[in-house]
Amino acid sequence: MSSSDSSDQPKRRFWHLLLVALIPIFSGGWLSGPQSTFDTKGPVAETQLDVFYVTLWVTVVIFAIVGSVLAYASIKFKARNAADEHAEPPPQGHGNPLIEIGLIVASILALVIISVPTLKAIWYTYEVPEELQDDAYEITAIGYQWWFKFEYPTEMVTQPFGGEAPLVTGNELVIPAGRPVKVNLRTVDVIHSFWVPKLAGKVDMMPNRGNHLWLQADEPGYFWGQCAEYCGESHARMRFRVIALAEDDFNAWLENQKSPARTVTAAADAQITTEFADYGTFVRNQPGWSxxxxxxxxxxxxxxxxxxxxxxxxxxxxxxxxxxxxxxxxxxxxxxxxxxxxxxxxxxxxxxxxxxxxxxxxxxxxxxxxxxxxxxxxxxxxxxxxxxxxxxxxxxxxxxxxxxxxxxxxxxxxxxxxxxxxxxxxxxxxxxxxxx
Amino acid sequence: MDQSLTKNEFIGHEEHAPAAKRSWLFTRPDHKTGLINWLTTVDHKRIGLLYGISALFFFLVGGAEALMIRLQLAVPNNDFMSAQTYNEMFTMHATTMIFLAVMPLSAAFFNYIMPLQIGARDVAFPRLNGFAYWLFLAGAIILNLGFFVKSGLPDMGWFGYAPLTSNAFSSEFAGDMSTDMWVMGIQVLGVSSIIGSLNFIVTIINMRAPGLTMMRLPVFTWMTLFTAFLIILSFPAITIALVEVMMDRNFGTSFFEVSGGGLPILWQHLFWVFGHPEVYILILPAMGIISEILPTFSRKPLFGYPIVVFSGAVIGLLGFGVWSHHMFTTGMGTVATAAFTLATMAIAVPTGVKIFNWIGTLWNGHLSMRTPMMFALGFVWMFMMGGFSGIMHAAAPADAQQQDSYFVVAHFHYVLIGGSIFALLAGIHYWFPLIFGRVVSEFWGKLSFWVIFAGFNITFFPLHFVGLNGMPRRTFTYDGNMGWNSINMIATIGAFILGIGIAVYFVVMVYTYFKGEKVKRDPWDARTLEWSIPNPPPHHNFDVTPKVHARDAFWYEKHHQKEIEAEKAKQAGDDEAHGGIHMPSNSWFPVITASGMLIGSLFFCNHNFIGAIGGIVIVFFGAWMWSVEGPGGYHLHITKEGSDDADAQH
Missing domain, CATH: 1.10.760.10 (Cytochrome c-like domain)
Structure with a gap:
């Protein structure tokens, strides 16, 4: 029975896959993942998407025009048969300067249409806008092979052996929602890149260089991020999450984080009561999501x-x-x-x-x-x-x-x-x- | 031909050359056939074939690596290969395709076609030409040796971003020399490219047939010239950068070594100052090929020739001013980002001009839809698509989302496969009858075109979407919950269709070489000088030095036959009066000198400096002998149409 199953399944699976593969083309499902650059949740990603749309529409219009002329020429002037191919050659014209200059001017105009919003967006996305700077929250993200450390330079914590140091977390960045966040980007080893597609495009973490970016989550939420610069063997496995919290939740979270680790006290004679679960064996690269x-x-x-x-x-x-x-x-x-x-x-x-x-x-x-x-x-x-x-x-x-x-x-x-x-x-x- | 002239024996050496007394070491290996001839050849056509065959071999290797990559990514969390192997595969796929497939395939056409197009009998420095090929092979061996040794293949990407190349991050274990092999391999390839390019520049400037003014040059020759200039101007940057990495790794310097205060960003600038012109090194020859094929199969001159040539030059020039658009996410600041954005957009203008002029060439033509024409039109479509996605990430804010995602992967494969590879495949089809005297079957040629075209688009068009959906490049696996599964599966299926198309293409080529239909001279009713000679071309190319009267020289000849015949008879007399056709002698020393580079580099990679010095000694020995053996050469006399007759050597 198992043999007939296994021979049937790949076939059915193939058709299933093909069907599943074709649906998204019509439904837009190809662009709705947790790291979609289209499903923007903040002003920086939104600005970047707007620039993308300008480039997209301008190029699509040009493509439609040039493409139809090319298609028309290919069909209209095609030799239909052998006699056609050996007919007298067409007039040996060498070009037309007026047409060419006209097309150059037209291309330059199209580029101007793209470059104006592009330049505006370059300045807007680089730094927290001046009117928002007082409200900005600052965080330092540090890349390691292959994980992210997050420091909160404004939240000081007493250290075990005295002194104070910024609050430190790893791999999950918690930020206040509705506020601009300036992220300082550092690395301790190789180049990494900080990318939360729904909130902002990436900026690299360069050794011996102090980069930064800014982002803002308009609403509380949970966002996927990933290192976007090849950084060695497990580059694919260097990911992180961003959690945006409403003001009160964020402050409560901070309070909890700043206190020392939680201790569960056990009675001196307490016995281990839990039975060990058998977790089975794990396959290499086994997925860890549900x-x-x-x-x-x-x-x-x-x-x-x-x-x-x-x-x-x-x-x-x-x-x-x-x-x-x-x-x-x-x-x-x-x-x-x-x-x-x-x-x-x-x-x-x-x-x-x-x-x-x-x-x-x-x-x-x-x-x-x-x-x-x-x-x-x-x-x-x-x-x-x-x-x-x-x-x-x-x-x-x-x-x-x-x-x-x-x-x-x-x-x-x-x-x-x-x-x-x-x-x-x-x-x-x-x-x-x-x-x- | 005048019989009295051909009987007149000519001693091929200047009188003061003591030919008879020279040591056996200086015997020139002028074999006509056999292995020795291939090892010592200086014939630009044979060297072109060597380049072509090696490049196609590495094209298949790189293709196999690509299929491995696509297999691993077919399904999420696949463990078809380990992370380490995957990283080696994508590093070698890019390195192989750029340096060992597309560049040498272009060089094959430069070597074979360009001298024929300018009516020359060989390149300016024939032995140097052989040397460039053997150095290329040496570099290719160094790069690929990782397949066979314990160190494995390089794994830091073809861009080799510091500090991943430093000892701290790229040595999995003591004695890991994969990065050293990458450094030395690219270095040797760079030497080869620069030597080859200088040779082409001198050839084009000095060895044009009488009457072939610069503005009458075939566009492919123009693009050869621009590419050669791009190579000699851009490779020094990577040469310096590679020397610095080598010093960091072996002699404790701190150019990029972070702990010593080095700046990894410096590597990126040096690399892309080379790397962006490199993109045009890959595409300009392709544009040249297309600018030959479209007029031939439209039976019209190229539309707007001067402006096509000029825009090629502008692309080459602007190509040096846009390197930082590869670095928009490195935090350059607003002004630099804006400047590189605008410069990059400006390149779209001359590129667009080329596309307009290609369409203008088609307009009012008689288009014969033969296989080369199909590939050429495929090129125009695909290159347009690649160009438009290029404009999308010229806009830096949009690029912040696209950089290092699969959107970029889709973009540059449209430019490099849909662009360069389509044009090179078109070129092989186009010149195959000239080189081998046989023509590829239309049915099989077109079939391979459509399979390649379909496979290519099925693979790479969906990758735009997965990139915009947030999938980064160079990741050995991904999770199944990201919405990337179906596209990756489609891309893998497409890659295999593409692979089948390429396989059909190659099988048909090999079949045609042995069994294809034989054709006479000029089967396409072409326009440039290379078609004026018999196929396959004789060793000496042109029986009579051609004289050029117009831009499409051969087209003019075909339409002014009487005038040309009289002129040729006179020219033949002149040639003989100069002693016949002068041909270069074969030489051992290019291959010996190149082998010294190979041996030295391999010892150096293994940190055996004594052995490295041994390699350098061989290089110096080869170069010394090369210079003292003298230029050599002999003369040919044409007896009758199509046959020749060597005499009086050395």
Missing amino acids: HEFDADPFGNWTALQSPNVDEDPALIAAGRAAFTANRCAGCHTVRGHDGVGNIGPDLTRVGSRSTIAAGVLENNPKNLYRWITEPDRVKPGNFMYHTRIVSPIGMISMPGYTTRDKNTGERSPTDGDIEITPEEAHALVAYLHSLK
């Missing part, structure tokens, strides 16, 4: 901001111990618990983020387990897995990370000495998800 999440990303993100109801304090405590024992804190920080590492994303509130691994996987226990146990198959070449890391001060060797194959018991082919057992991974998942 229709349930995409149906209401903003609502799902909001739900993640409050603690889970079925927390197991003992398991969380075990996870916290594993976090310390495995030297996670060498690269990551859980402010108030452990670590001052800043090579990897700050994990102080990792449980409240909707994605992990730089926007690649939805943040649920199964995905986090997968990310912890086989990072290289989620994001090839990433530095949690490899034993080397590149930082602004050159190459640093780090303890390195290894995993053991569930079935064969073989160690993964790295030189690392950090080995995380499935039990530890489960505990780490519970711990990290308690960090809201």
